[in-house]
Amino acid sequence: MDSIDIFIFIAEGLIIIGAILAIVMPLIKSLGNPSSLVKTGMGVAALAVVFFIAYSMADSEVLPKFAAEPFNLTPGLSKFVGGSLLTTYALFLIAIVGIVFTEINKAIK
Incomplete structure (x- = not known):
């Protein structure tokens, strides 16, 4: 496995984490309002x-x-x-x- 493959997997993971947080965090924030x-x-x-x-x-x-x-x-x-x-x-x-x-x-x- 190349280091490029590893970085692609890391990038995909970070994109998924970012997408989940972009959806969940505003929902948590809006529960107060x-x-x-x-x-x-x-x-x-x-x-x-x-x-x-x-x-x-x-x-x-x-x-x-x-x-x-x-x-x-x-x-x-x-x-x-x-x-x-x-x-x-x-x-x-x-x-x-x-x-x-x-x-x-x-x-x-």
């Missing part, structure tokens, strides 16, 4: 609504070259990837509109 959990839940629900709207708009068509061996893309996976991309585009557009609105609002005040 339950109203923040409601706001977080509303945010997650809004993201889920945007995703399901984008997922319903996504196409499930798979070109034959992507259904072959190296990719094995199914219509369901194609629809999920399309929905994820449309969600990303929608959130990007919402962020840009929010930034522009905030800047215009600050300039007027």
Whole structure:
């Protein structure tokens, strides 16, 4: 086993530990303030609504070259990837509109 392999395993472990702590620590912190959990839940629900709207708009068509061996893309996976991309585009557009609105609002005040 090379030292590079060892460092890759260590890096993967640290990423997993970091991801777990990134999820668990805010939950522990918010137990003291339950109203923040409601706001977080509303945010997650809004993201889920945007995703399901984008997922319903996504196409499930798979070109034959992507259904072959190296990719094995199914219509369901194609629809999920399309929905994820449309969600990303929608959130990007919402962020840009929010930034522009905030800047215009600050300039007027």
